[in-house]
Amino acid sequence: MTIDATTLPSELLVTPQPLIGFCGLDTARQGVHKAIWEAFSGSLQRKAADRAAVQYKLLPPNYEFPVAKPKRASYEWYHPKGILKRNWMLKHLHVLPSVVVLFQDMEWNDLQWTEKQVQCAGTVQALKNALQERNTRLCLVLLQVVPPGEDLLAAERAASLTSACGITSKMLFILPHTEHLMGYTLRLESAFLDMAQSYYALMSKRIRNHRDQLSAAHTTLKIRHQFKLGFVAEMRQDFSTAQKHYFQAYTILVEIRSNDSNCVEFKTLAGFLNYKICRLMFKLKTPRDAITQFNIHVEKYKTRVGFKDLAFEHYAWLSTQNSVFAELFCEAIKNGLPALQTQHPGIYYHKSAEYVMKRRDAAQQAFAALLDSGEAAQATNNPNPLSLYTEFFGIRAVKTGDLVAEQQANVHLCEQERGYNHSAGIIALLSQAMAQFKIYKCLRFRKKLAIDMAEEYLQSGDHAKALTLYSLMLPDYRQEKWSTIFTDVLLKTLRCALLSASVADYIACSIEALSLRHQSEQKDRLLLLDNLWQVYQGMPPMPRTQLTEESMSLWTSALSSVKSPIPIDFDKVSDVVEMYATFEREQLSNDDVLQLQLIVRVLTDVPLRIRSFHVVLADAGNSQNNYKLEAQKYFSFPHLPQLRAQRGPVDQPKAFEKNMILEPGFYYQFFCSTEAQQFHENTQLRIVRVEALMGTDQIGALLTCSSNYTRQPFRHHTRSRDLDDNVTINPICYIAPTFHLVTQTLLGHGHANGMDGEPAAAPRMLVHEYYPVVINICNPFNVYLMNVGVHISVPGALRNSVFLTTDISPGRQKLHTQIQIDVGELSGQSSNTATYYIFSMAETEIKLQQRLSYTLDVDKGGEGSSGAVGARPSTAPNSSESTPDHDVKNIALSLAAISPVQIEYLDETRLRKSRVDTVTVRCYSDFKFCARFYTLNRKPLNQVYRGENFLLRANTEVLAVDEVEILDSFFICDHNLVQSNYSFKRKKYTNKYNNGDQLESVIVLRTNSTAQDWTTARDLDQRGKLEGNVTSSKFIRRPPKSHSEETSAPTPPAGISAYMSKSLVAKIPTTMIIINSNSAAMSSSLHAEDAKLAEDGAPTGPTMEGVRTTRVVYNKALEAVQGTGHCRGFIKGIYTLEENPSPAPVFGVFCIRWRRANAKEENESKFIISGLDIAEPPLNIYCTIEEKMFVKMPMAFKVVIKNPTTHVLHLIATLSISKADNFICSGHKQLDISIMAYGEKELVYNLYPLQVGWQELPVLSLEYNSKADPQKNDIHNALLDELVLRALPKRVFVLPPLKQQTTK
């Protein structure tokens, strides 16, 4: 073969390195020698990067050095036959060393020194003889065991040795083979290298000398010399000089005129030189220059074809140039050169591949010409291709000018070319190029290369590989929408599929090729369709060119083993058939019939026969569950408007027949239907894809089209272009669940009237009321339901103010925030009711969550009965078949948010459904309550003094809209307080109060302890334990039978007002324990306390700050008071939601029992009354006056002064009558009193009223006796005055004399 043109010789490709020859080393037998040799040349050493680039050669003992040619005296008549000899580079690279090193085992103190010296001298001499006429350096290395030292003997012997061998002392080296061999070798190496350098320098000089003798005619010699100089410079590692010389050689070469015969030589040499230049340029980091040089080079030689017959040789050369340059480029990139998208090795690989293609074309032409001339036969006689070559590069062993011989040689070359596998070469180059193009982000270019490669495979007959490549490229080009290119690729793919008998690919490509987008005639499409049906029927297709026998048999076997149906993804393969599916309705209940429409249109101009249409559905929540529906009936419409108007040519849809022909241009509307029952309730059905089966039973294509209706963001309105635009598509259908219970909620009607007849307008719910709610649960279906239950819960925001209960039996202890009412079983067409009560402490809107649930048996029989119409689980490969039962949980979970109905699957056969509704009740206020404290003088009270009586005035206003009966109202005071009635008149409630009616109670209270020593329940408990006489009886008090409170008429001026705020009741406590100490007060009480104290917060804001609402949270609705006596007790577990609870103690609970007019249920409203600070007074003054005074009837005015302190008090009491004429008074006018600690003193005056009407009483004033008690001063006296003012009445009403009195 044309080795010159196609490949570069290997000696050119390596980097030239100085050659150093070693002799005298017997590596085979002597370990030391072997170690030394390995130290120099071994692979271990080569790793070190800093080692000099040297090539070592081990010379055998009788190595024959090439004989030097005799020097030419004159070059005048010398005309070489070629430019460069084939062996020159090899000789200098591998054969002729620059330095010959002779290794000898000689110790200085060797006993046989003299003999060895002689022997050594002989060897040296022999070498010298062999290297006659060469400048090769010779040096001697003595291998010694003893480390070198300053030794006189050594110096002397060395001198004698050098003289004996005839070498200078510089050429003698000692190599001690100790463990530091590596270091010694490195140093020796640099010494050798120096010698090699000087050798090559000398060699350059000699060549230069030759050159000087040349005349202008010696162009070829000049090139040779320049080349040699460059090569030697490269040996010396002098790259820039080398480049210069090569470049000179190149310029000279370019200038020579070439003809057909020397063209090959020139191109070969130019290729060599160019290679060297580019290589050095890359090495010297001037890649741009390299690329430019290469381009110029190719440009220059592109047109120099040489012999026309051997054009392939030229292309081979060009291809080689490119590929070699690409390799250089790659190498440079590996060494850190950055490449660009537009300038990278792939381009050159590609060009190289292109030239190989041209080479093949040229070779085929040449061979065709050869056949024509009938010379092919001759060529075969010449079997040895190498015989054509001379010792010069690029020169044939053909005498120039001998036309016959030349012709023969050309024929010979053609013959050789035939044997070359072009395709393999092209494919290899293309794959290299593809790799590069991929790196440099030229993906489209890479595709093009892949297409080229596929074409090459196709040409070389490897259809399967071509098909693979083509079909890989198809989607890419399809996506890019370059229809011309795509058509080309598609048709080639089709051809490959045909040739390789790949049924699936053939069918897929045929169908795709039916599209109008592919530029072909209708008759071509018809032909394609015919062939397609041939294949469907199990016959090989019959294209225009008949298939060969081989492919016929391939087809036969392929058709028998085809796996039908062949899936074809119509999302990708576009523009043949357009298919859309839509649900007829967006929502269905599960006993409806699910209907689907499928709209199909043929986009090409040939009719298609479709075997069947299917629509595949899936649950949105669980795409594993697939259902397949078959199209049954259809309409066809010639135009889109008719489709939209639903006006078909016939009224009844036609039944779908197998292999129906779809005419191009028509719109077909298919219908599928099934019963929705077989799907799970509460699921979203989604159309997964539409499938159309085409073909026969044996072989068919399954055209699948997924239904993701992504519309273009910018669509242009064209009236008939887009089916999608003009038809409403519902891709999702929701199967609404059936809830078998119907409920009706009646508010505000108790058992009495809630059930029967006409429910009147619901009464308004009031605060503190047990408000009944009746749920009427009805099952209108013919289904047997089990475990029907209602669960009602209070939302979190109202947790502490709204409660629920089902139990309003006396006691009413059980309040809950959520209740569950079990209704039990409901058979078909039956109903039941459930009642519960709401109790609210707050006036607000109450939204209760009402959750109905039941279980029922699942009927699984539906699926089988639907028959052919019914959906069957899809058998499509991508849907794993699973029975619904296994996945039901997933559905329930994923769809929980969609519907208010929740479906839970308890097991295979039972499911629970539940639905959450909201019941809204507005709660209105019942009473407006307000409580104030007064002194006995009816002055607003700021502070309570221990041991003094004061008044509580409780005002109640009815706010309820409906009529209310107040049964009772009473005050339960704290244990530390004592209450007594203001007057003994018993309070009577008239029944039925209306909105706006006002009520008032006045209660006298007294405390015996200050706020500091306020007794709490715990204190009492402990005390009781200590005393051991506490009988704690657990009982629940029964409702009182009588009233404990009486109204009192006086209305003191409003002072301190304590507004009640509705308090919040806390969590449900356990049953209450009321500790009842068996006190006399208790037993003697006429009224039993109300045990059912649902307490209410009525905290009074501190008066100074005006009205303030305090949210007090109590422990329990019913018994919050731990009773300790008649209407006394401890209020349990007060805690407030406020950060700083009011310091004032709670004085008690005001309780109103009431009920709606005509209703039975009693309710209680309770208001907490928070008290005032209790202070220790300096004195307690009690004043007693008769209840009624009559004129001229003497009466006693008794003042008791009590000393609550531990000190003795010294007082002066003075009585002064302001108006002399209203009373006659007797008693001490002024009195010094001394009261002992805790003692008391009674002052008694007799008063005789003289006048009727309001009369000022005599004023008693007290002051400290400053004589007896000098610490007391005026400030204390002022305090006393205030006390007196508060305690003593000022006026009294004197009645006229009684009748009998007057008569008397």
Place this chain on the structure above:
Amino acid sequence: MAFCVAVIGKDNAPMYLTTSDMEQELDLQYHVHAALDVVEEKCLIGKGAPESKELYLGLLYSTENHTIYGFVTNSRVKFIVVIDSSNVALRENEVRAIFRNLHILYTDAVCNPFYIPGESLTSKKFDRAVQKLMSGNA
């Protein structure tokens, strides 16, 4: 003077392609298609400073016979012009002029109210003008 002119839409689908040598059309299409690699790469780099974006992309790449130039409009419509490599007389300025004229022609064609943006250009007037431009008489 120009060998082939192509207008390519923003999603890289061809909108118009004409060549003076119909035999080579497929090959040219491959070349123009491959040139989009370079266009995309160049546009990508241009993303950094959109203000200074030069519409003319210059030489995309050259093959043995063809030199391929590119131009991208602000709406990412690409113009590709293939010129015979042997035509050394053609200077870069002239190529720029071709693109400028092509841009004007394209704008005119697109301004047609009956033209649907994104569709291929079928206007005869446009075709005539481009043919004229290719032959160098524009």
